Every structure is written in structure tokens, then in C-alpha cells.
Amino acid sequence: MTMVENKPATDNQKNALRLRGLDYIELYVGNASQAAHYYRSTFGFKPVAYAGLETGRRDCISYVLEQQNIRLVLTSSLDPESPVSESVRLHGDSVQDIVFRVDNAEAAYHEALSRGATPLQEPKVLADDRTVDVKASIGGLGHTKHSFIEHRSPDKWGMAGYQVLDNSMQMSSMGLTAVDHIAVGVEPGYLDQWIDAYKTILGFHQFHHEDIATEYSAMNSKVVADETLDIKIVMMEPAQGKRRSQIQEFLNFHRGAGVQHVALHTHDIFNAVRILRGNCVEFLNVPNTYYEELEDRVGDVRDQLGVLSQLSILVDKDPSGKLMQTFTKPVQGRPTMFFEVIQRLGAVGFGSGNIKALFQAVEQEQAKRGTL
Numbered sequence: 001m002t003m004v005e006n007k008p009a010t011d012n013q014k015n016a017l018r019l020r021g022l023d024y025i026e027l028y029v030g031n032a033s034q035a036a037h038y039y040r041s042t043f044g045f046k047p048v049a050y051a052g053l054e055t056g057r058r059d060c061i062s063y064v065l066e067q068q069n070i071r072l073v074l075t076s077s078l079d080p081e082s083p084v085s086e087s088v089r090l091h092g093d094s095v096q097d098i099v100f101r102v103d104n105a106e107a108a109y110h111e112a113l114s115r116g117a118t119p120l121q122e123p124k125v126l127a128d129d130r131t132v133d134v135k136a137s138i139g140g141l142g143h144t145k146h147s148f149i150e151h152r153s154p155d156k157w158g159m160a161g162y163q164v165l166d167n168s169m170q171m172s173s174m175g176l177t178a179v180d181h182i183a184v185g186v187e188p189g190y191l192d193q194w195i196d197a198y199k200t201i202l203g204f205h206q207f208h209h210e211d212i213a214t215e216y217s218a219m220n221s222k223v224v225a226d227e228t229l230d231i232k233i234v235m236m237e238p239a240q241g242k243r244r245s246q247i248q249e250f251l252n253f254h255r256g257a258g259v260q261h262v263a264l265h266t267h268d269i270f271n272a273v274r275i276l277r278g279n280c281v282e283f284l285n286v287p288n289t290y291y292e293e294l295e296d297r298v299g300d301v302r303d304q305l306g307v308l309s310q311l312s313i314l315v316d317k318d319p320s321g322k323l324m325q326t327f328t329k330p331v332q333g334r335p336t337m338f339f340e341v342i343q344r345l346g347a348v349g350f351g352s353g354n355i356k357a358l359f360q361a362v363e364q365e366q367a368k369r370g371t372l
Contacts, residue, residue, distance in 0.1 A: 017111055017203055018103045021230045022179055023149050023158055024064070024071035025262065026097035028087045032076035035093065036063040038331075042279040043339075044174035045072060049162040053078070056161060060084050064162065068177040070264060073097075087143060092334040095259035097137070097145050098182060099158070100231070105150035109136035112148075115201045120145050128160040135159070138201070141184050141194060141235075142257030146202075172279075175272045180263040180342050181223075181232035181350070185250045187257055191220055191237040194257075198224045198233065208234075210352055219247045223350065234350060236260070249371050253334045261327070263340035269324045272341055273311045282329040284365065286312040297353055298322065314354040321346020325354065335369060 029035040039045040045065035052061030059082055062075040075096075077084035087096055102108045106123040113119055118139030126133045132152040140146045149158050186194050198204045208223035218239035225232040238248040250260050266272040277283065291309045295301055298317045301308065308315060313326045325342040342351075 017108050019108075019202070019226050019231065020101040020103065021228075023099045023101040024073050025095055025179070025182070026062075026073040026075060026099065027093060028084050028091075028096045029074050029076050029093040030088050032061050032063055032074045035074045035076070036065060039065055039072065039074070042281050043067070043276065044172055044176065044279075045070070046167065047165050048167060049164055051159070051162045055163050062159075062162075067174065070176060070179055090255045091143065091258060092254070092336055093332045094254065094337055095144060095182075095262070097147050098140065098259075099135075099147040099149050102148045102150055105134040105136045105148040108148040109138065112138050112201050116197070117201045121147070126160040131158075131160045131162075133158055133160065141186060141259075142254075144184070144258050172275060174275055175266045175268050176264045176341070177267060178265045180265040180340075180344070181234055182259055183234040183236065183261045183263065183340075185247045185254070185257060185260045186235055186237050187251060188237050188239070188248075190257070191222060191235055194235055195222050195224060202226070204231075204233070208350060210350070210355065219245055229348075244371060250336055252371075254336045259337060261338045261340050263325075263342050266341055266343050269313060269326070269341055269343040270307055270311065273313065273326055276328075276341070277311070283312050284327050284329060286314060290314070314351060316347065316349065316351040316353040318347045318349040318352070320348045323347035323349070323351060325351050329365065335365070335371065 027035070036047050040047060045067045047063050048066050049064035050062070051057050059079055060075055060077045062073055065072045065074065075084060076088070079085060087094070109123050120139055121135070121137035123134050123136040126135055130153070134150040134152065135147055135158070137145050137147040151158065195206055199206065204224040204226055206222055206224050210221045219236050220239050221234055221236040223232060223234050236247050238245040238251070247260070251257065273283070286309075288309070291305060294305070294308070294315060298315050301315060307313075311326065313324050315322060315324050317323075322345040323342060324345070325340055328339045330336055330338045
């Protein structure tokens with residue numbers, strides 16, 4: 001593991017983009033209504049807004065789901081020939097838009113273009129009787145895009161044409177509070193190219209580097225983030241190994257680069273994972289040997305060792321503190337996107353000491369699928 005010198009963007013670059021954080025993540029899915037039900041009943045997200053035929057849309061439907069500071073938008077197509085349908089055909093249910101909140105969407109868009117970004121959607125005013133927002137989009141990794149959204153009114157949905165849904169439904173609290181980071185898989189040999197692109201276009205900086213190898217597979221990874229570390233993107237490429245790595249498996253089934261997992265932060269990982277498991281969310285099984293060696297690596301965890309093992313929760317430490325994390329199995333039929341649940345106890349890293357154990361756990365699942 002290598003910590004890279006923190007070199008944020010210059011003041012001029014920061015002032016030009018003014019990224020204010022992650023506004024929402026949009027997934028293209030085969031059936032938005034069923035997907036919304038899944039994320040509500042298993043992960044505890046509350047559907048708060050809807051757009052579709054009833055609101056004047058003719059091409060697709062979308063649901064906005066929220067939990068604390070996490071916002072997801074689930075979109076499916078009404079037209080089998082649309083870009084949304086084509087995306088689902090190629091990639092399955094997957095993240096297609098990572099949306100940044102900005103002060104001025106037009107300025108951010110043109111600044112990104114001046115730094116080499118690929119234009120996808122020019123700044124467009126989205127307005128109805130409740131909402132006025134401006135949105136623009138640029139190309140990102142693979143078929144994933146990044147949008148800049150500027151809110152000009154108090155409405156927080158970020159897009160006109162949505163109707164607010166009844167918020168009276170009772171929800172079990174998972175305690176998931178924010179998106180900690182987003183992890184993406186890239187084709188071998190392209191990691192440094194994408195790192196440079198995010199540094200140049202978005203003014204991110206690199207602050208973490210990790211190479212890992214097991215008996216069978218390997219990967220290289222680097223992390224970029226905005227100046228506040230509120231937006232963190234982990235980029236991973238497969239490295240040469242005896243067999244196919246989990247990153248290569250993702251790339252094969254996703255049909256190219258894209259979001260491999262989204263990490264959700266919690267202040268109580270034990271409670272969150274218990275509820276998620278009770279809701280039939282499946283998690284990776286961690287090898288027993290991991291817990292036999294845990295105290296030698298992270299210190300005294302005897303009081304928690306039983307529950308850590310029972311819930312397959314990993315523990316790591318860095319100079320700033322500890323973290324606990326665990327990983328779901330893929331949340332769709334393809335072995336592509338999954339979720340991480342993470343609790344930080346001061347640590348700023350990404351579980352470097354756990355990656356080998358994670359790889360071994362995934363390799364067990366790959367062996368079952370016949371894709372290792």
C-alpha cells in the first residue's frame with residue numbers, strides 16, 4: 001500500500017468547478033418499479049419521488065429513493081430501442097450517472113470541456129411549478145457519465161417532472177448515512193490514463209495506491225478524490241495472475257469499464273448488517289483463517305471477534321484509526337455490481353489489509369460460478 005502526496009487542485013481550478021458533493025447516483029435498470037421495491041424492502045431506501053407516464057414522461061420512468069444523505073435514482077425505459085434499454089441489454093442493472101452538485105452547472109460544464117472532457121449534454125434548464133434546476137453531462141469511465149446539477153430552488157429532487165410520493169410508509173432504519181466511495185473497474189493498462197483524466201478534468205487528486213495478489217489473481221488500484229474527500233472514486237484494473245480476477249470477471253460480464261460497487265457508510269455496522277441479513281441481503285463469506293490472524297494485525301478485538309466472524313465483517317487499521325467493512329454478493333443476476341457497508345473509526349484508508357481476504361472470498365464465489 002502506498003499513500004500518495006495529497007495535491008489538491010489549484011485555487012483557480014477549484015473556483016471553476018465548485019463541486020459541492022455527490023448529489024445522486026442514477027442506475028439504469030430493467031424494471032424501475034420492481035427495483036424500487038427491492039431497494040426499499042432490503043436496503044431500507046424510501047421512495048420519495050416518481051416520474052413516468054402519469055407525470056408527462058413518455059420515454060422512461062424513474063424513482064428517487066433516499067436514506068439519510070444517500071440518494072439513488074432508478075430509471076427504466078418504456079422504449080425497447082432507447083439508450084436506457086440498450087444500456088440494460090449490454091450491462092444489466094448498473095450505475096450510469098454519477099451526479100455532482102455544483103453552484104453553476106454551465107460554468108462547471110464548460111470548464112470541464114476546456115480540460116478535455118467529452119460533451120454529452122449541454123446545460124439544460126429543468127423547470128416545473130416547484131423546481132428550477134440546471135443539469136449538464138460529460139463522459140466518464142466506459143459508458144458511465146458524470147453530470148453537474150445546479151439547484152435554483154429548494155426542491156431537492158434535482159429534476160423537474162417528478163411527483164412527490166407519500167412519505168407515511170413505515171421503514172426499518174438501516175443506519176446507512178452516506179456514500180463513502182464508489183469503486184470502478186477499468187480495462188487492464190488503462191488505470192493511469194483514467195487517474196490522469198480525473199485529475200485533469202475534475203481537479204481530483206490521488207491519495208492512495210494498492211496492488212494485491214493472491215494465489216490465483218491480482219489487481220492494481222488507485223484512489224482519486226475531491227479536495228474535501230467527500231467524493232472518492234476507487235479505480236481498479238486486473239493484473240496478471242494464474243486465473244481470472246474478480247475485476248476481469250466484472251469487466252467481462254459488464255461489457256467494459258464501470259461501477260463495480262458502491263460503499264455505504266454507517267455508524268453502527270453490526271446493527272446495519274444484522275437488519276440487511278434479516279432482509280435477505282446476501283453477503284460474502286469470509287474464510288475462517290482471516291479471524292484467526294486478525295488480532296495479530298489490528299490489535300485486541302476479542303470482545304467482538306464472535307460477532308465479526310458471524311457477520312463476516314472485516315477489520316483494518318491505518319495510522320488514523322480503524323475501519324470495519326463487509327461486502328454483499330452481486331445484487332443482480334450478473335456477477336457485476338454489489339454494495340459495501342463500511343464504518344470508519346478514524347481510518348481514512350480503504351481496508352488495505354482486508355483486500356486479500358476479500359479476493360479469496362470472491363474467488364470462492366467465482367469457483368461456484370465457474371468463472372475463476
